[in-house]
Amino acid sequence: MAAKFVILDRDTPMMLPPDLRDWISEDSMVHFIVDAVEALEIKGFGINERGSGSAQYPPQMMLSLLIYCYATKRFSSREIERATYTDIAVRYICGGDLHPDHDTICAFRLKNREAFKEVFTKVLLLGVELGHLKKIGGISIDGTKIKANASKHAAVSYKRAGEMIAQLEQEIEELVRKAEDADSAPLDDGLVLPDEIKRREDRKAALERACRTMEERYEETRREKEREYAAKKAKRETERQAGKKPRGKEPQPPSETPPDDMQYNFTDEESRIMKAGNGKHYEQAYNAQAAVDTEGSMLIVGQYVTAHANDKQELPVAAASVDPAIREVDTVCADTGYFCEKAVLEVEDDDGPMVYCAVEKQSHHRTVEDLLKKAEPVPPPDDAPVKEKMAFRLKTQAGRTVYKKRKETVEPVFGIIKTILGFRGFLLRGLDKVSIEWDLITAAYNFKRLHKLCGGNLLEFTKILPQRS
Structure with a gap:
């Protein structure tokens, strides 16, 4: 007797059901997110109140789209745009046939941090109402x-920046002298003296800006270390006056300049080199x-x-x-x-x-x-x-x-x-921008967690909706 298989037919045209919810399980997180976002009544959206220009996507829909996609491992605006075509739950969020492009998604994410902060707070208040918090x-x-x-390879240390500035100054002087000397040897094919001088001047200006930034950052740390140094020195002096011999080495005042290994990154200047994982790599x-x-x-x-x-x-x-x-x-x-x-x-x-x-x-x-x-x-x-x-x-x-x-x-x-x-x-x-991402990912985590605390169904959630209306 031959084995039996379910009939698979990819050739017969098939229409989507009249209600997309027929294709989504009742305990799906997407129902919880859509209903919760609507119920939370977020007011901090950055929208065009005048109504000029093209029609805007509903902000609640865009927020639900971001939260659901972040909760399901999709963070790129291009990946989220693709999901509006390929993921049935995401299509349900967007009403079936709305497909915001990646530029629209990215712009909405950047200008709605206040709304994300508001939703982070209100979903927790919802957790309090439901008795889970x-x-x-x-x-x-x-x-x-x-x-x-x-990349950490796009960073420069304070010491290395100083060395490179000195080297560039020397090279600029040499190139200027070469430009003034009519009998000087020509440069290699395709190289022009003014362009080479400007390239080095631009690089020198960028390194000087990096040094200034590191010095400004260090100044805050230096003031704190100066206070600690003064406190330790006063404590040791008090011990001496009491006839006690202070233990340990004499405290040293902090350096006036940043440490040699202080880093500045040209790609994202506000990020830092940090120990990661088990502390054995940076x-x-x-x-x-x-x-x-x-x-x-x-x-x-x-x-x-x-x-x-x-x-x-x-x-x-x-x-x-x-x-x-x-x-x-x-x-x-x-x-x-x-x-x-x-x-x-x-x-x-x-x-x-x-x-x-x-x-x-x-x-x-x-x-x-x-x-x-x-x-x-x-x-x-x-x-x-x-x-x-x-x-x-x-x-x-x-x-x-x-x-x-x-x-x-x-x-x-x-x-x-x-x-x-x-x-x-x-x-x-x-x-500021990475803080927006962290607002979103923590809010998405809380939605996912609260959905689980509700037992994966909406009965517990929907019973409070009449009280809110």
Whole structure:
């Protein structure tokens, strides 16, 4: 008896169904995104209110298109345009026969950051309404390096820039002398003296601009180091006056000029060379920050992008990125990269949230000793340094329980964004523009996560719609 197969017929013409929803499963995320965007009533769209020129695509449709495509691993405007022809869910978003081109998609993305910020906040408020996000609770913060749309080989160090400027000045002088000397040997075929002089002058101007930019960036760091130097010097002087011998080497004032290895990238000057992955290689990147709910939802409740290569100064900024209308933060968890006495005091000041920040590297492996029940540690004196108090806080049973949530919340979120959503590099350039991309990817993550929390169906969501209307 011969094997049986389902009949496959690609030749008979077939019409789309009268309702595209007949081709999309009821639990598809696209239904949730379309209905949620309509219900959120976003008001921050940049649209032509005068009605002049060509008709505009509905902004809610464009927003739903971006969020759905970002949640399904499509970030390029050209790739999104193609999806309006090939993906049935995307065609449903666009009403079946609307196909915004890549220029329109890119322009909408660039001029609607306020709308993206608004949707990020309102989808979280929707999570509160649905009972999936608590109004009071903790957050776990962390940062991840996202590759910039620039090669690290397009960068120059401060030292190398200075050397190249000196070399170009010398070459310009030689070429000028050659131009003034009528008896000088001619250049190779196709080369013209004025063009060669101008090429070097333009390159020299670009390098000088790079040096000025690096000097301006360093000045902010230098002032901070100057304050630290003055504080250390005053502390040692106080110890000497008390008859104590200060320990360690004498503090040195910061250099007046940037370090030799400070970098400037000509393709994306606001990006930085940063340690990436396991810290054994470097990439031209941005530092994307996220504050994640630790109360069970795993929603991103705060986010932003910075060009700072490390997280030492990010603790207060990350904590403040959470809108009080979304979450009253009572605890903040962070790894050792965020620990800074000044930052901890700033967050906890004026009845701020309690910070649980590691003061040294901690192994993820649990030894046999870690499994044994331990007595509560002896608290340090009231005048103990912040670092000593923090170490004690993390050794208590309550501290270990709170800090344990860090690696269970924010680290998986970055794994989902990079692996499941496939977002590993920015397409745009400049801090403002990459921040738009991070707004979109974190909003798309939250839509995807909230859809999952709703059980993959719209019943839970639709029951609140009559209350909103």
